[in-house]
Amino acid sequence: MPLLDWLNKQDAVRTVQKVPYRLLEAVPELSAGDANAENLLIxxxxxxxxxxxLPLYAGKVKCIYIDPPYNTRSAFTHYDDNLEHSLWLSLMYPRLELLRELLAEDGSIWVSIDDNEAHYLKVMMDEVFGRGNFVANVIWQKKASPQANSVWLSDSHDHIICFAKNKDAWCPKLLKRTEAADARFSNPDNDPRGVWTSGDFTISLTGGQRGAQFAKTGQSNNLFEITTPSGRKLWPTKGRCWGSTEERFLELYKDNRIWFGKNGSNVPRIKRFLSEVQDGIVCTTIWLRSEVGDNQISKKEVMAFNQEDVFSTPKPESLIERIFEVATNSNDLILDSFLGSGTTAAVAHKMGRRYIGIEMGEHAQTHCQPRLKKVVEGEQGGISQAVNWQGGGGFHYFRLGETIFDEYGSIHHNVRFAALAAHIWFCETRVPLAKPADTPLLGVHDNTAYYLLYNGILGDRRPQSGNVLTQSVLDALPSHDGRKIIYGEASRFQKARLEVENIVFKQIPYDVRAV
Incomplete structure (x- = not known):
């Protein structure tokens, strides 16, 4: 598979390993609504x-939507969007790597982008997610009319590039049927089975299983003469055959499932009844503004939350709703690491999805938090009426805190047991800890038990209190017959004794590694 290369790519590839693990510090005064809600605004x-x-959410996110800076070489108020091309690529690569680790095996990621970087992004995502997991390049009509001041062609669309974590495991949902789709059904012959529409009753002889059979044998059971009710005799056009054998055609005709037109002389078509079609319609890759909104609508939506400082590049709520309708179910976990004005989180909240939104600027507090607070209170903009949103739920506001290590290489004094436990568990198992740890035994994975001896769980620093592995501490730990990995400040056991007890001892902080 061809790979994309750029200046300083190798540094970008190694970036994830260099990123320090930080604590998440709760900010209760900026949280809102139900205290038991799992939604996070970071x-x-x-x-x-x-x-x-990563320690808590790796492999758990069902759908990721991001709207990163487009690198359009135009100054945006809330983003530095004037990044040189290689810097933009280096910005995106490590973030895509981490997003992939957070994505569930049956999850999908959707990335909004324009023509400036769309095709480079596609190749980069081929590398990170695997070319075989590419799903589609959705075209979103973002403008209603041409820009009169365009120098070349007036761009009317953005791309939304979609990849699955594992295409064999991901299954897109059908879209709800629309009135326009149902309007194509009628009942001109008063069939008692109800309204119907007709489809082509011929297939190509050069493709598909029947085409391959015809090419091999030189004949086809689907080639025969049909006589219409008016007496007209018909054969399929050159290169095509009927959609069934003659025997099956006669069964369909007897069951009034073949339509020859009102005069009974047209080429036969197969009747498909609305009562028999699937509950929804397959999503296409062209999303028109009449269906999912455009830039003008999205600007109006965000102005309802902040008229003095309108975010420059919002997306309409109905656009994000379309993505979640295809890619998620109720209570699935959504992630947006370029939250912007907060649209993704607002839509997820109204649709009954759990969400994590990340925004680095001050407008996480000035734009996103007020918007989500109004959503909790039941605001009626965007998709609210369409999904019957009445308010409720809640979210927790967090800021990034200290790194796990201080300047001397020791565990930072602000790091609590649960945070260190989650970090160690993920480093060892590469899966997130199921629930916050409150005992020395973090869990068992592949028949190996993992223990953490650290302040706040078994007392102070004295050996008898549990931070140092001694016989009395070992006796107090929950037992496990298999292999044991124990993290602690020190061990009083010699190598031979550790082998007898089937223990691998790892010393804090030296054996606590970055993810």
């Missing part, structure tokens, strides 16, 4: 925030 650098989320 203020801070999204690369560091994504790294901080």
């Amino acid at each position: 203020q801070g650098d999204n690369l560091e925030a994504l790294k901080a989320l």
Whole structure:
């Protein structure tokens, strides 16, 4: 597979390993609504925030939507969008790597982008997610009319590039049927089975299973003469055959499932009844503004939250709703690490999805937090009426705190047991900790038990209190018959004794590694 290369790519590839693990510090006064809600709004650098989320959310995010800076060489108020091309690529690569780790096996990622970087982004995502996991390049009509001042062609669309974590595991949902789709059904012959539409009753002889059979044998059971009710005799056009064998055609005709037109002399078509079609329609890759909104609508939506400082590049709520309708179910976890004006989180909240939104600028507090607070209170903009949103739920506001290590290489004094436990568990198992740890035994993975001896769980620093592995501490730990990995400040056991007890001891802080 061809790979994209650029200046300083190798540094970008190694960036994730260099990113420190940071704590997430709760800001209760900026949280809102139900205290038991699982929704998170995080203020801070999204690369560091994504790294901080790994221990608890790796492999758990069902859908990722991001709207990164487009690198259009035009100054935006809230983003530095004037990045040189290689710098933009270096910005995106490590973030995509972390996003992939957070994505569930049956999850998908959707990235909004314009023509400036869309095709480079596609090749980069081929490398990170695997070319075979590419799903589609959606075209979104973002403008209603041409720009009169365009020098070349007036761009009317953006791209939304979609990849699955594992295309064999991901299954897109059908879209709800629309009135326009149902309007194509009628009942000109008063069929008692209800309204119907007709489809082509011929297939190509050069493609598909029947085409391959015809090419091999030189004949086809689907080539025969049909006589219409008016007496007209018909054969399929050159290169095509009928959609069934003659025997099956006669069964369909007897069942009044073949339509020859009102006069009974047209080429036969197969009847498809609305009562028998699938509950929804397959999503296409062209999304018109009449269906999902455009830039003008999105500007009006965000002005309802902040008229004095309108975000420059919002997306309409109905556009994000379309993505979630295709890619998620109720209560699935959504992630947006370029939250911007907060649209993704607002739509996820109204649609009953859990969400994590990350925004590094001050407008995480000035734009996103007020918007989500109004959503909790039941605001009626955007998709609210369409989904019957009445308010409720809540979210927790966090800021990025200290790194896990201080300037001397020791565990920072602000790091609590649960945070260190989640970090160690993920480093060892590469899966997130199921629930916050409150005992020395973090869990068992592949028949190996993981323990953490650290202040706040078994007392102070004296050996008898549990931070040092001694016989009394070992006796107090929950037992496990298999292999044991124990993190602690020190061990009083010699190598031979550790082998007898089937223990691998790892010393804090030296054996605590970055993710």
